[in-house]
Amino acid sequence: MKLYDNPHAPNPRRVRMVLAEKGLEYEKESLDLGAGDNLKPEFAAVNPYSKVPVLELPDGLCLSETPAICRFIDEAYPEPELYGTTAKERAIIDMWDHRMESMLLYPALFAFQHITGFFKDRMTPVEDFGQESVRNFLKALPVLETQLTNNEWIAGGRFSIADITAVCAIDFIRIVKVRIGDEYPNIQRWYAAMKRRPSYSA
Amino acid sequence: MKLYDNPHAPNPRRVRMVLAEKGLEYEKESLDLGAGDNLKPEFAAVNPYSKVPVLELPDGLCLSETPAICRFIDEAYPEPELYGTTAKERAIIDMWDHRMESMLLYPALFAFQHITGFFKDRMTPVEDFGQESVRNFLKALPVLETQLTNNEWIAGGRFSIADITAVCAIDFIRIVKVRIGDEYPNIQRWYAAMKRRPSYSA
Numbered sequence: 050m051k052l053y054d055n056p057h058a059p060n061p062r063r064v065r066m067v068l069a070e071k072g073l074e075y076e077k078e079s080l081d082l083g084a085g086d087n088l089k090p091e092f093a094a095v096n097p098y099s100k101v102p103v104l105e106l107p108d109g110l111c112l113s114e115t116p117a118i119c120r121f122i123d124e125a126y127p128e129p130e131l132y133g134t135t136a137k138e139r140a141i142i143d144m145w146d147h148r149m150e151s152m153l154l155y156p157a158l159f160a161f162q163h164i165t166g167f168f169k170d171r172m173t174p175v176e177d178f179g180q181e182s183v184r185n186f187l188k189a190l191p192v193l194e195t196q197l198t199n200n201e202w203i204a205g206g207r208f209s210i211a212d213i214t215a216v217c218a219i220d221f222i223r224i225v226k227v228r229i230g231d232e233y234p235n236i237q238r239w240y241a242a243m244k245r246r247p248s249y250s251a
Numbered sequence: 252m253k254l255y256d257n258p259h260a261p262n263p264r265r266v267r268m269v270l271a272e273k274g275l276e277y278e279k280e281s282l283d284l285g286a287g288d289n290l291k292p293e294f295a296a297v298n299p300y301s302k303v304p305v306l307e308l309p310d311g312l313c314l315s316e317t318p319a320i321c322r323f324i325d326e327a328y329p330e331p332e333l334y335g336t337t338a339k340e341r342a343i344i345d346m347w348d349h350r351m352e353s354m355l356l357y358p359a360l361f362a363f364q365h366i367t368g369f370f371k372d373r374m375t376p377v378e379d380f381g382q383e384s385v386r387n388f389l390k391a392l393p394v395l396e397t398q399l400t401n402n403e404w405i406a407g408g409r410f411s412i413a414d415i416t417a418v419c420a421i422d423f424i425r426i427v428k429v430r431i432g433d434e435y436p437n438i439q440r441w442y443a444a445m446k447r448r449p450s451y452s453a
Contacts, residue, residue: 097394097397098350098354098391098394110339112342112343112346113346113350114345114346114349114350114353115349116345116349117342117343117345117346117348117349118342120341120342120345121338121339121341121342121345124338124341125338136323136326136327137312137323139322139323139326140314140319140320140322140323141314141319143316143318143319143322143323144314144315144316144319146319147316147317147318147319148300148315148316151316152300155357163380172383173379173383173386175377175379175380175383177375177377177379177380178365178377178379178380178383181374181375181377181380184375189300192299192300195299
């Protein structure tokens with residue numbers, strides 16, 4: 050397997066963390082997104098939507114979109130299970146993973162893109178929307194704090210893909226100087242546990 | 252099963268279309284989002300993030316986040332299969348479904364929210380970002396046209412959840428007067444096929 054990667058972006062990190070949790074070896078090609086490596090015509094054959102990560106399988110199939118990649122890896126290499134075992138457990142993990150993606154990760158990406166203007170050669174940054182995205186990120190935290198008051202991990206009693214998605218969002222938004230405050234002791238407790246996992250530094 | 256629903260929003264429609272494809276009966280409670288029904292304290296017990304759709308299962312479990320709900324229904328009621336049968340087919344459908352969600356449906360939602368200001372009592376609409384969202388939506392169409400030139404349905408040879416997500420996005424963005432132009436004959440052909448399915452009017 051080969052991962053088209055970027056060391057700074059949160060979505061490739063989600064995939065690297067899944068691969069690390071599974072203990073899998075893989076080839077890695079790092080793309081310089083600022084220089085537009087992903088916009089070159091040769092990359093369009095890998096992903097016509099020009100995004101990383103992409104996981105190229107041994108038969109040549111290039112799989113993109115982080116949740117599709119992570120779920121595929123989990124199905125092909127079930128140990129340790131990151132998406133649950135029963136239909137209901139899977140649904141609850143799915144629910145929390147999608148919450149963490151849409152309520153933390155996307156706002157973190159939008160905050161970065163619209164506040165820093167890093168990709169202003171290929172999009173129109175709107176600073177006010179960047180600030181609104183920071184507010185959206187912060188608004189999602191109280192419910193997460195309650196969830197982590199009642200559960201060890203985000204989707205319940207077991208570590209799951211939702212924890213990976215959340216930590217990638219929380220670390221990424223530091224780029225615009227947003228941090229989890231002391232008013233969230235259970236998110237802090239969970240975050241410390243995430244940092245202790247070897248996959249954290251993948 | 253009981254669906255917490257809204258007749259105008261695209262995400263509840265995705266769930267209704269899945270339920271219609273499966274031929275399932277269910278109870279429906281419609282929330283008036285403009286009036287803030289979803290922000291009332293009693294709804295926080297159903298979904299602490301105050302969003303529809305939510306599917307309440309017979310045992311009382313309230314499942315939210317559209318992709319989690321749709322996948323759960325598909326697993327519980329496999330006929331007709333909307334998520335694929337082999338691991339690779341599932342991965343490709345997942346990939347296209349997530350593309351349609353992040354590149355068509357979210358831009359359509361953002362365009363609505365930020366251009367019309369419909370929810371300005373609970374968010375800060377940023378008109379320029381609404382217009383950028385329209386551009387993002389339109390930018391995603393050429394790759395979709397190519398995909399539908401080579402395939403009958405969005406994820407390949409069979410109808411899938413990705414078709415449902417895409418049609419809900421394409422219909423919703425009409426609210427800000429964006430339509431699929433004649434330069435996309437294969438998207439038009441696919442769209443006509445979608446309109447012929449009984450689930451289209453669910």
